[in-house]
Amino acid sequence: MNSLILQTATRVLVALILVFSIYMLLRGHNYPGGGFIAGLIAASAFALFAIAWGMESAQSALRIPPGNLAASGVLIAALSGMLALFSGDAPFSGQWLQLTGDKTTGGLSISNVLIFDIGVYLAVLGAVLTLIFALEEA
Numbered sequence: 001m002n003s004l005i006l007q008t009a010t011r012v013l014v015a016l017i018l019v020f021s022i023y024m025l026l027r028g029h030n031y032p033g034g035g036f037i038a039g040l041i042a043a044s045a046f047a048l049f050a051i052a053w054g055m056e057s058a059q060s061a062l063r064i065p066p067g068n069l070a071a072s073g074v075l076i077a078a079l080s081g082m083l084a085l086f087s088g089d090a091p092f093s094g095q096w097l098q099l100t101g102d103k104t105t106g107g108l109s110i111s112n113v114l115i116f117d118i119g120v121y122l123a124v125l126g127a128v129l130t131l132i133f134a135l136e137e138a
């Protein structure tokens with residue numbers, strides 16, 4: 001499709017959709033959202049890009065084969081779940097690393113739940129884009 005209006009709008013929309021997917025990813029473990037829905041939102045951005053600019057452009061914009069993206073996401077999610085074993089807890093138990101301050105005064109902490117959500121995000125993004133790219137080629 002060579003619609004100038006669609007191509008122009010896609011330049012802005014894809015960036016906004018990807019930023020919104022990151023927002024949904026980061027707020028997901030406290031509110032509705034998370035890695036799964038954020039991955040679907042990001043995949044919709046690449047699907048829109050493929051409609052406007054063509055499949056080859058979308059695949060080159062992704063820069064990583066979607067199958068590799070999905071596999072790395074599954075690996076990240078599995079490894080984040082195993083982090084609890086190092087502290088003697090059950091697999092997939094929540095673990096937090098306090099980066100600044102302490103728990104009573106606040107500060108910045110990171111959880112393996114966020115790392116798990118990032119893995120799910122990459123796995124869903126890769127799996128959906130693999131499906132979309134395969135359907136387009138057929």
